[in-house]
Amino acid sequence: MFQLSFKKKLRLLSNIQFQNVYIQKKRIYTKRFVMFICLNHVHFPRLGISISKKNVSYAHDRNRIKRLIKESFRLVQNNLLLMDFIVIVKKNIHLLSNKSIFYFLQKLWIYKN
Structure with a gap:
C-alpha cells in the first residue's frame, strides 16, 4: 500500500538544494506555473515551492x-x-479558485510525466 504523506524529507529545505535544481536549467512553462526539475540521488521525489x-x-x-x-x-x-x-x-494566480488551481497543478504533474 502506498503512503500518501508529505513528510519533511520530501521537501527541499536549504538554499543549496534549491540552487542545485536551478543550475540544471530544465524547466516546464505553463500559463500559471514554472516548474524546475532535476534528477536527485535519494529514493523519493522532493518538492520546493517559491x-x-x-x-x-x-x-x-x-x-x-x-x-x-x-x-x-x-x-x-x-x-x-x-x-x-x-x-x-506566476502573477494573479490568487484570483483563481482552489478548484481551478488544483486542476492546473494536476495537469502540470501529468505533463511532467
Missing part, C-alpha cells in the same frame, strides 16, 4: 496556494520519477 510577494501580495493567499501545491504533490508523489521539483507561481 511564491514571491511581488506575484502574490497577501500572506493568506500565498499560504493557500502552498497548501494546494503540497496536496497535489502528495497525491501524485508515488507516480513521479525520483526528481527534485521546484514550483514557481
Whole structure:
C-alpha cells in the first residue's frame, strides 16, 4: 500500500538544494506555473515551492496556494520519477479558485510525466 504523506524529507529545505535544481536549467512553462526539475540521488521525489510577494501580495493567499501545491504533490508523489521539483507561481494566480488551481497543478504533474 502506498503512503500518501508529505513528510519533511520530501521537501527541499536549504538554499543549496534549491540552487542545485536551478543550475540544471530544465524547466516546464505553463500559463500559471514554472516548474524546475532535476534528477536527485535519494529514493523519493522532493518538492520546493517559491511564491514571491511581488506575484502574490497577501500572506493568506500565498499560504493557500502552498497548501494546494503540497496536496497535489502528495497525491501524485508515488507516480513521479525520483526528481527534485521546484514550483514557481506566476502573477494573479490568487484570483483563481482552489478548484481551478488544483486542476492546473494536476495537469502540470501529468505533463511532467
